Amino acid sequence: MSDLIKQEKTAGKLVKLGMLQHVSEEVSKKHPDYRMLFQGQGKILLALTEEDDLPQKELAKRLDMTAQSTAEFVRKLEKKGLVSRVKSVSDKRIIIVSLTEAGRMETKKSIQVIPEYLKDLSDVELDQLGNILDKVNDRIYEEIKSADPTLHNKYHQMVMAYLLTKFDPDDHKF
Numbered sequence: 001m002s003d004l005i006k007q008e009k010t011a012g013k014l015v016k017l018g019m020l021q022h023v024s025e026e027v028s029k030k031h032p033d034y035r036m037l038f039q040g041q042g043k044i045l046l047a048l049t050e051e052d053d054l055p056q057k058e059l060a061k062r063l064d065m066t067a068q069s070t071a072e073f074v075r076k077l078e079k080k081g082l083v084s085r086v087k088s089v090s091d092k093r094i095i096i097v098s099l100t101e102a103g104r105m106e107t108k109k110s111i112q113v114i115p116e117y118l119k120d121l122s123d124v125e126l127d128q129l130g131n132i133l134d135k136v137n138d139r140i141y142e143e144i145k146s147a148d149p150t151l152h153n154k155y156h157q158m159v160m161a162y163l164l165t166k167f168d169p170d171d172h173k174f
Contacts, residue, residue, distance in 0.1 A: 040072075041076060041077055041082075042110060043063050043065075044063065044073050044074060045103060045110070046111075048083065048103070049099065049107045052099050054097055055094050055097070056085070056096075057070075057094070059074070077103070081103075082103035083099055083100060085098075141160060
Protein backbone atom coordinates (compact mmCIF):
# COMPACT_ATOMS: atom_id res chain seq x y z
CA MET A 1 0.00 0.00 0.00
CA SER A 2 1.35 3.44 -0.86
CA ASP A 3 2.24 5.99 1.80
CA LEU A 4 -0.46 8.33 0.51
CA ILE A 5 -3.19 5.71 0.91
CA LYS A 6 -1.92 4.79 4.40
CA GLN A 7 -1.92 8.46 5.37
CA GLU A 8 -5.48 8.89 4.08
CA LYS A 9 -6.72 5.81 5.97
CA THR A 10 -4.97 6.96 9.15
CA ALA A 11 -6.45 10.47 8.79
CA GLY A 12 -9.89 8.87 8.56
CA LYS A 13 -9.20 6.89 11.72
CA LEU A 14 -8.15 10.09 13.52
CA VAL A 15 -11.39 11.80 12.48
CA LYS A 16 -13.36 8.78 13.68
CA LEU A 17 -11.42 8.78 16.98
CA GLY A 18 -12.15 12.48 17.46
CA MET A 19 -15.86 11.99 16.90
CA LEU A 20 -16.03 8.94 19.16
CA GLN A 21 -14.04 10.68 21.87
CA HIS A 22 -16.33 13.72 21.71
CA VAL A 23 -19.41 11.51 22.18
CA SER A 24 -17.65 9.54 24.93
CA GLU A 25 -16.74 12.74 26.80
CA GLU A 26 -20.31 13.99 26.59
CA VAL A 27 -21.61 10.69 27.95
CA SER A 28 -19.03 10.48 30.74
CA LYS A 29 -19.37 13.92 32.31
CA LYS A 30 -20.08 12.36 35.68
CA HIS A 31 -18.09 14.87 37.61
CA PRO A 32 -18.16 18.68 37.16
CA ASP A 33 -14.37 19.03 37.34
CA TYR A 34 -13.60 16.02 35.16
CA ARG A 35 -11.07 17.93 33.05
CA MET A 36 -8.98 18.70 36.15
CA LEU A 37 -7.73 15.11 36.07
CA PHE A 38 -5.85 15.80 32.84
CA GLN A 39 -4.35 19.08 33.98
CA GLY A 40 -1.48 19.78 36.39
CA GLN A 41 -3.45 19.48 39.62
CA GLY A 42 -5.07 16.24 38.50
CA LYS A 43 -1.72 14.77 37.50
CA ILE A 44 -0.40 15.47 40.99
CA LEU A 45 -3.41 13.80 42.60
CA LEU A 46 -2.95 10.73 40.38
CA ALA A 47 0.76 10.50 41.18
CA LEU A 48 -0.01 10.66 44.90
CA THR A 49 -2.67 7.98 44.46
CA GLU A 50 -0.02 5.65 43.05
CA GLU A 51 2.49 6.56 45.77
CA ASP A 52 1.57 8.89 48.62
CA ASP A 53 3.90 11.00 50.78
CA LEU A 54 6.26 12.08 48.02
CA PRO A 55 8.82 14.88 48.15
CA GLN A 56 7.64 17.79 46.03
CA LYS A 57 10.79 17.59 43.87
CA GLU A 58 10.09 13.90 43.19
CA LEU A 59 6.55 14.79 42.09
CA ALA A 60 7.93 17.34 39.64
CA LYS A 61 10.41 14.80 38.29
CA ARG A 62 7.83 12.02 37.87
CA LEU A 63 5.38 14.31 36.13
CA ASP A 64 8.00 16.07 34.00
CA MET A 65 6.94 19.43 35.40
CA THR A 66 9.05 22.34 36.55
CA ALA A 67 9.54 22.82 40.28
CA GLN A 68 7.68 26.14 40.02
CA SER A 69 4.61 24.64 38.33
CA THR A 70 4.54 21.77 40.79
CA ALA A 71 4.78 24.12 43.77
CA GLU A 72 1.96 26.29 42.39
CA PHE A 73 -0.33 23.31 41.77
CA VAL A 74 0.44 21.81 45.19
CA ARG A 75 -0.39 25.14 46.88
CA LYS A 76 -3.72 25.28 45.03
CA LEU A 77 -4.52 21.68 45.98
CA GLU A 78 -3.61 22.44 49.59
CA LYS A 79 -6.00 25.43 49.62
CA LYS A 80 -8.75 23.10 48.37
CA GLY A 81 -7.94 20.67 51.19
CA LEU A 82 -6.94 17.88 48.79
CA VAL A 83 -3.27 17.60 49.82
CA SER A 84 -1.12 18.49 52.79
CA ARG A 85 2.48 19.68 52.84
CA VAL A 86 4.88 19.01 55.70
CA LYS A 87 8.62 19.39 56.08
CA SER A 88 10.57 16.16 56.16
CA VAL A 89 11.68 15.07 59.63
CA SER A 90 15.11 14.04 58.32
CA ASP A 91 15.73 17.12 56.13
CA LYS A 92 13.75 20.31 56.78
CA ARG A 93 14.49 21.54 53.23
CA ILE A 94 12.37 18.75 51.75
CA ILE A 95 8.61 19.21 51.51
CA ILE A 96 6.54 16.02 51.62
CA VAL A 97 3.21 16.14 49.78
CA SER A 98 0.42 13.80 50.86
CA LEU A 99 -3.19 13.20 49.88
CA THR A 100 -5.81 14.14 52.44
CA GLU A 101 -8.94 12.01 52.82
CA ALA A 102 -10.78 14.58 50.69
CA GLY A 103 -8.02 14.26 48.07
CA ARG A 104 -8.41 10.49 48.00
CA MET A 105 -12.17 10.80 47.54
CA GLU A 106 -11.77 13.44 44.81
CA THR A 107 -9.23 11.31 42.95
CA LYS A 108 -11.42 8.22 43.23
CA LYS A 109 -14.29 10.13 41.60
CA SER A 110 -12.03 11.69 38.96
CA ILE A 111 -10.41 8.41 37.91
CA GLN A 112 -13.80 7.32 36.59
CA VAL A 113 -13.39 9.71 33.65
CA ILE A 114 -10.29 7.97 32.26
CA PRO A 115 -11.58 6.34 29.09
CA GLU A 116 -12.23 2.64 29.59
CA TYR A 117 -10.72 1.81 26.20
CA LEU A 118 -7.27 2.87 27.41
CA LYS A 119 -7.36 0.07 29.97
CA ASP A 120 -7.20 -2.40 27.05
CA LEU A 121 -3.70 -1.17 26.16
CA SER A 122 -0.49 -2.47 27.74
CA ASP A 123 2.10 -0.12 29.26
CA VAL A 124 4.20 -0.44 26.10
CA GLU A 125 1.20 0.34 23.89
CA LEU A 126 0.28 3.34 26.06
CA ASP A 127 3.86 4.64 25.74
CA GLN A 128 3.81 4.11 21.97
CA LEU A 129 0.43 5.79 21.58
CA GLY A 130 1.57 8.68 23.79
CA ASN A 131 4.71 9.18 21.69
CA ILE A 132 2.74 9.05 18.44
CA LEU A 133 0.16 11.53 19.76
CA ASP A 134 2.96 13.86 20.93
CA LYS A 135 4.44 13.77 17.45
CA VAL A 136 1.07 14.43 15.78
CA ASN A 137 0.19 17.20 18.25
CA ASP A 138 3.58 18.88 17.77
CA ARG A 139 3.00 18.93 14.01
CA ILE A 140 -0.49 20.37 14.45
CA TYR A 141 0.88 23.08 16.78
CA GLU A 142 3.48 23.96 14.15
CA GLU A 143 0.83 24.19 11.41
CA ILE A 144 -1.29 26.51 13.55
CA LYS A 145 1.72 28.58 14.53
CA SER A 146 2.90 29.03 10.93
CA ALA A 147 -0.57 29.70 9.48
CA ASP A 148 -1.15 32.99 7.72
CA PRO A 149 -1.39 35.85 10.24
CA THR A 150 -5.05 36.76 9.74
CA LEU A 151 -7.18 37.66 12.71
CA HIS A 152 -8.90 34.26 12.49
CA ASN A 153 -5.59 32.40 12.75
CA LYS A 154 -4.34 34.68 15.53
CA TYR A 155 -7.46 33.68 17.46
CA HIS A 156 -6.67 29.99 16.94
CA GLN A 157 -3.10 30.58 18.14
CA MET A 158 -4.40 32.27 21.29
CA VAL A 159 -6.80 29.37 21.94
CA MET A 160 -3.99 26.84 21.44
CA ALA A 161 -1.68 28.80 23.76
CA TYR A 162 -4.41 28.86 26.40
CA LEU A 163 -5.07 25.12 26.06
CA LEU A 164 -1.37 24.34 26.30
CA THR A 165 -1.01 26.29 29.52
CA LYS A 166 -4.06 24.51 30.96
CA PHE A 167 -3.06 20.97 30.00
CA ASP A 168 0.73 21.20 29.90
CA PRO A 169 2.01 24.31 31.70
CA ASP A 170 5.65 23.45 31.05
CA ASP A 171 5.19 23.16 27.28
CA HIS A 172 6.16 26.45 25.62
CA LYS A 173 5.35 25.79 21.96
CA PHE A 174 3.49 29.12 21.61
